[in-house]
Amino acid sequence: MVYQTDMLNSACTVSLQELKKNCSNCNLKDLCMPVGLKPEELERLDKLVSLRRKLLKGEHLFRTGEHFNSLFAVKTGTFKTLVNNQDGSDQVIGFQMTGELLGLDGLGTGQHMCEAIALEDSEVCTIPYSRLDELAQEFHALQMHFHRIMSREIVKDQNAMLLLGSMRAEQRLSAFLLNLTERQKARGFSSREMVLRMTREEIGSYLGMKIETVSRTFSKLQKDQLIKIDQKNLTILNHTLLQNLATGKAH
Amino acid sequence: MVYQTDMLNSACTVSLQELKKNCSNCNLKDLCMPVGLKPEELERLDKLVSLRRKLLKGEHLFRTGEHFNSLFAVKTGTFKTLVNNQDGSDQVIGFQMTGELLGLDGLGTGQHMCEAIALEDSEVCTIPYSRLDELAQEFHALQMHFHRIMSREIVKDQNAMLLLGSMRAEQRLSAFLLNLTERQKARGFSSREMVLRMTREEIGSYLGMKIETVSRTFSKLQKDQLIKIDQKNLTILNHTLLQNLATGKAH
DNA sequence: CGTGTTATTGAGTAGCATCAATAATTGTGG
DNA sequence: CCACAATTATTGATGCTACTCAATAACACG
Structure with missing residues (x-):
């Protein structure tokens, strides 16, 4: 066509x-x-x-x-x-x-x-x-x-x-979001903003956590001003802190 | 030499x-x-x-x-x-x-x-x-x-x-032990008995659980007569039930 | 034979799951 | 295009699993 x-x-x-x-x-x-x-x-x-x-x-x-x-x-x-x-x-x-x-x-x-x-x-x-x-x-x-x-x-x-064997929920989700945005960046798109194509349930399944935990963890990261998540629209607000979280360097 | x-x-x-x-x-x-x-x-x-x-x-x-x-x-x-x-x-x-x-x-x-x-x-x-x-x-x-x-x-x-994303401790360990014994069998050895060459800590690290949980889970499986575990010497006592546990078919 | 490592077991707790209710969104057929 | 149903997401209350801390035992090594 x-x-x-x-x-x-x-x-x-x-x-x-x-x-x-x-x-x-x-x-x-x-x-x-x-x-x-x-x-x-x-x-x-x-x-x-x-x-x-x-x-x-x-x-x-x-x-x-x-x-x-x-x-x-x-x-x-x-x-x-x-x-x-x-x-x-x-x-x-x-x-x-x-x-x-x-x-x-x-x-x-x-x-x-x-x-x-x-x-x-x-x-x-x-x-x-x-x-x-x-x-x-x-x-x-x-x-x-x-x-x-x-x-x-x-x-x-x-x-x-x-990730599945040795990270906690917050760390898993942070690492996941950073991985996604890095891959977006490699494709010439913004590494700050992206649209998540998967549901919370699919994210949970991949990260070994329940949908409620995914949702709560998103809310937590947003409350802490690390990300903005509006439906499937993700914005990384504080890349450094998010990376510290993901790599276990958070205080 | x-x-x-x-x-x-x-x-x-x-x-x-x-x-x-x-x-x-x-x-x-x-x-x-x-x-x-x-x-x-x-x-x-x-x-x-x-x-x-x-x-x-x-x-x-x-x-x-x-x-x-x-x-x-x-x-x-x-x-x-x-x-x-x-x-x-x-x-x-x-x-x-x-x-x-x-x-x-x-x-x-x-x-x-x-x-x-x-x-x-x-x-x-x-x-x-x-x-x-x-x-x-x-x-x-x-x-x-x-x-x-x-x-x-x-x-x-x-x-x-x-295994890491969707199984619980008992299921993880069962699946792990069955995997090991099957590989032993493929090498012409008994699939009923084997010597575990790794420590509890190494098993735990692989299975995403702490050494204490590994130890407790071994004890539980032994109490339930599914295995016999004496130090590193493992015997599968009830292969069927162990497999049911590992595959989530346990009642 | 003593010392460091590895394993077991208990008590208390944190983190995540489960259950549940509601809200928001998407998809569907009239 | 709207109304309704189905799916998806959020948030709260409660419970269970596995973690943490701790003490002791068993074993491996020099």
Whole structure:
């Protein structure tokens, strides 16, 4: 819809040629898969990432147990990933923003080990794993980069374990908010203000606390003038103090 | 020291030829890096994994911030990995048994993001990353297998997040003990009895609870006849009930 | 054999969960 | 576009889990 040819002659500023490319002219290329690739390699990656998929808010990108075929890069929007507990309950284990990769969990067994749901209307680039693999075999830089991405995912999860295992509610929420705003900053947005795309319940699930505790902790941080939280609109009022809280350096 | 040539003529039962091999005749090859490799590929991997390193109990295999060069496969013994919190405290984020890989955290940044310490006198096989990478470029099966290993590491960490985020003390410890004994079983040992190589404090750090709570929970599980715990000697007395507890199916 | 570390158990308490009521917001169909 | 229902969020009162502090016991190491 958006990329109809007749639009190109009027308001739209991108050329038809550019539209055929995917990664090359993507504004996320410094965050996403193509990091550090040469033009030639980038062109090959373009062909691989030809399929885009749009998801409405609440829609599943994949579900637990589904056959793993592809990785997904978030083009626009936000996602949450959930693991299904054996007792039937779910837990949020991550939020994914633009440029971040989804589906790495499925590579080990060939089945997705978690589910991914769009938190707003979103778009993903589909990266068929078998073809990524071929290309990585050919281009060493892509190989290395893919390994680095997976390694960073591991480190990210280990930091989440740290948060869940040894922080108290106020500290968890502070660390979480700072993490979100830093990621916003890396995408060229303000690190002072942002819109939270997730509910209090989803935040609570991710941080291992109940929705009431999340709400109370938000109120506490606001009362202490560290943040302003109006619905989903967050403003960091005192970054230094919030960071002290998050890192346990608070008096 | 141990592999001096003159030892081979006396008590030692392995031949000189076998000693040159590493992975090929390793009894861990069904658990470790070589899984699913062809004989030719295995032989090439052998040359790569030539360096073994012995560590005494308490010794560091690597520290946070150290330059990342190699991955390590546990040949004998047990390790713990720790992340250093910004406030100076540490948290255990994993225990590694024979055949398990250490160091994947360092790949992303080129620096180790956690530290690894031997819980008993141990031995590791050193796998230089740059050479593993070359070999993986050549042998697709090794490439795929390495990706699967990393993916499983991610899933493992996500399950740890689940444990820390949504289980209570008794459930955490039950799940932990079952996880340990299952891994023992995969190595051909009894899944009913084992020696815990870590202290109560290390267990607590991993499970996000204080040492007193670990101790009390052990006592509770013993009182309920689910386990027998005598110092570090664990016996699973009622596997079914313990599993019900761990999976939240307990009445 | 003594000293430092590790483990157990008890008493009291803090922090978070639970239950509950209400308010605000979002989504839906007429 | 509005009214109603469903979802989401806030705040209070109360209870339980796990933490803290403390004392003692058991063990590991030189």
